[in-house]
Amino acid sequence: MTGTLPHREDAASKAIREVLGGDAPARATRGPGGEWYVPVDKSSFERAIPEIAARKFVLISLFCVEGFSPESRHSLLYVLERKGSILVLVRAVAGGQATSVATIFPSAAWPERECRDGFGIGFTGTSDTRRLLLHEPYPKDFHPLDKAFTNAPIVTNDDVPAADEYPFKAMTGEGVYQVAVGPVHAGIIEPGHFRFSVIGETVFNLEIRMFYTHRGIEKLAEGKSTEDCVKVAEAVSGDESVANVTSFCMAVERLSGITVPDRAWYLRTILCELERCCSHLGDEAGMLTDVAFALGSSQFSVLREEVFRKNAELTGSRFLRGMTCIGGVSRDIPRDRLADLAEFVGQLRKRFRVGLSIVLSTPSVIDRFSTTGVVKRELLRPLNITGPVARASGGRVDVRLDHPYGVYDRFVPVHTPIADGDVLARFTVKAQEFLDSLDLIERLIAAIPEGPVQSNEPVRDGYALALVESARGQNLCWVRVKDGRIDRYKVRTASYCNWLAIEHAVPGNIVADFPVINKSMNLSYAGTDM
């Protein structure tokens, strides 16, 4: 097998040798992040996929790239992960048609629809041919990610005939009542559509429809320089800016072979952990608001405001934007500021513990949280559920542990496993992660070395994959640079996969529990819709 580094055999290379066999090992190449790329043809692909699934690989992403393989215009990249190793199967698409793998890998259902919308690729063997990203106003046969289409305003349909409306699964029966919620919700929240089928108060089916805030991020990035694309990466999802920009910069640095200075990685990691803290505080406050315990919620929202203000003090942006850049960070944070941050973190820990004890000693809150919205462990692998949602259901997934990046090999996060999978488990997991992040920040500040904070090495052409652990879970980024410009920017946040868990967690619960279940997962609509 070709590759730049000597390697020990991992699950991916083993699969290439044993499952694909033949000359696959000879054609396999290793990407700069350690992932294996193997071109496969139709027959060996269809033969190998069930075996790969049997070997407990998880399909973490599926996307299309134009002009990747010499054999055809479009190529589909199937990114499979197992035990810290990544295998990317590259399928050249002949005649714009490919076989669907959604029955074997349910996490492929949405990505396949996305490829159809974006590039016009048809998938045979699938029953779901509804459009995903492009709702009714978009003209039929409009494929924005096609290179032939130059990004410009388009003419949309004003009138949508009833026959063309998005069909939801119809549920009929005695006493069945359908409740449609959204896209505009009564609170201050992003838009999304939820269709409940209820009998009385109990939900027995939930179908979601997202992509109302589809802004065309992937197309927007194409043709931009890598510096300009940093802003696009920050805009994917407002409260995951740091995670997404870090994964983008990592991908560009990997494909260009840029070495990021140590101090820059320490600072980047501090920013990542600060963002995680902010997000978890917001979730705890939100969960308590959704059970109408405002006294408890305000304990956490006050702390979150203080973290936002500290963020602004450190970086000039409450959301930590404008810091992470290609090659490191754009500005240094002086020693006195970091010492101040360390002290702040100590105070934060004490006050968080006080708030937590108030909440956990209120029986009515525990009553609402316990046994509500259970996400079963069996869902985690087929749907690629990651993040606190997975860790609260007994899953042991964390990109910082499975694919350590930056300094996470030295500063290892600690998880205490919980397997209940209910809202209380997610609340507890987020509280633990928050405290763990505070520990990490303190240790990082204590150990941060002096040195430059940005590398000036140039960006080269190539492609690379990067995974980061955002507050919500596994964020994936695949970047291809051609002639110094972005040729393809594929980003998939954790929410994109985790949304489908809600369709399984809510049935069996009462309608009034939906908001707290939704908030306990805290999924980003913008990060899904892109």
Added chain:
Amino acid sequence: MVNAFSCLVKRKVTDEHPAKNEEIEKLGAEIKREIDARFGRSLAIRELDAGSDNAAEIEINNLSNAYYDVERFGIAFVASPRHADVLLVTGAVTHNMEIAVKKTYDAMPFPKFVVAAGDDACDGGIYKGTYAVLGGVDKVLPVDLIIPGNPPTPAQILAGLLALMKNAGKTR
């Protein structure tokens, strides 16, 4: 009950007046229409995400926390457009959201105002001229006040809302 009593008497962290007067004056000048004096004491806001990345929503939510406490100015966020005086829109309007935005505005009773918060809502931001968005909110609705920022801080949003209410005093 013990918890609630102790919280009742604790020191409040609310900022005295987080929005600076100059900011209010500047934003006051950008208000396009006269505001009815009735809104000087009570303003009901319906927030609408037309395609934002959620950062502006988080900041608007922060307005209700103990530091900014927007309720003390008579500003309330309401659940239904029928109860609202102001439609606070964030994000560049995506094609997928266009109809929902129009319907929400139509459901509001007169007199009503539209505020666009954030660079994307003001003129489309980085999405200007792309296939998925119409552009700023002014492409769909008559906008009365814009609050720029990416995202605008709660202090800036509050300054905009206070400017709206302060303008109410001028008509009488």
Added chain:
Amino acid sequence: MSADFVLYCILNTAVVVLISPLFVSLVKKVKAWTQGRQGPSVFQTYYTLAKLLRKETIYSPHASWVSRVAPVACMAAILTASLFVPLVWVTEPYGGIGNIILFLYLLVVARFFMALLGLDAGSAFGGMGSSREMSVSAVIEPTTIVVFAALAFVFKTLNIFDMMAAAVSAGTLKTPILILLAISLFIILIVETSRIPVDNPETHLELTMIHEGMILEQSGKNLALMELSAAIKQTLLMALLINLIVPWGIATTLSAAAILAALVIFLVKGCVLSLVIGTFESSMAKMRFFRLPGLFMMAFFFSTLIVIIEVFA
């Protein structure tokens, strides 16, 4: 009908309409304080109602005559019920006015119109709110009857006017009975005014709304009428609690000084009760719908206990 009684009607209605918004804002203020912030001004509800009266009233295209009539009918029922509960001056009742069972069912009439209103626009949330409201009503009705029966047994009359007169003249009543009575009446108050743990009056979660869900489609003067009638209902139930359990200060004679003093004392007592309501609401989360009967059972149990004690002791 004596001139005294007509004067009482005017006075009582004026007082209840003027002070109800104050108590609503006060509860909000107390809840804000427990959350560590300042909260709205105590006069905020007045400003909001004044503004709503100046707004356009929009009707949904699916709305029928019910949406036009129901807010007024609801207010009419509540105002009639307000004549049954003396706030500051107890006088001789006229006709059936003051009968506690009739009072209960006037409140039910108001609730009936509110439920129809929620259904009229044909929205899912209005429908859910109406159905939940009627379910709660069906479960709380027997409990309320038993609580009122307990009141009747303690004060030996079914007429609220006579009950308050008895409470004032009897001085300090048998203390344990009062506490049980107060708890039962307080639970009825929480349920009827849709407060935590039954419902969250400040929620933005359309899927959890009960009371708020029914008024989502209202605007302008209709919304003002619905908000005011809910506020008046709260004041009436507070008055029932205050004037029966801590009756000192109620005016029993027609004298300006006595009535003014009674008004001030009632305001003070009302503020204290608002403080208690706000603190109580802040100290717990909202209960799930199917758990609510457990809460009602407490009121039912205490009232049954009172009836048994009164009958056998």
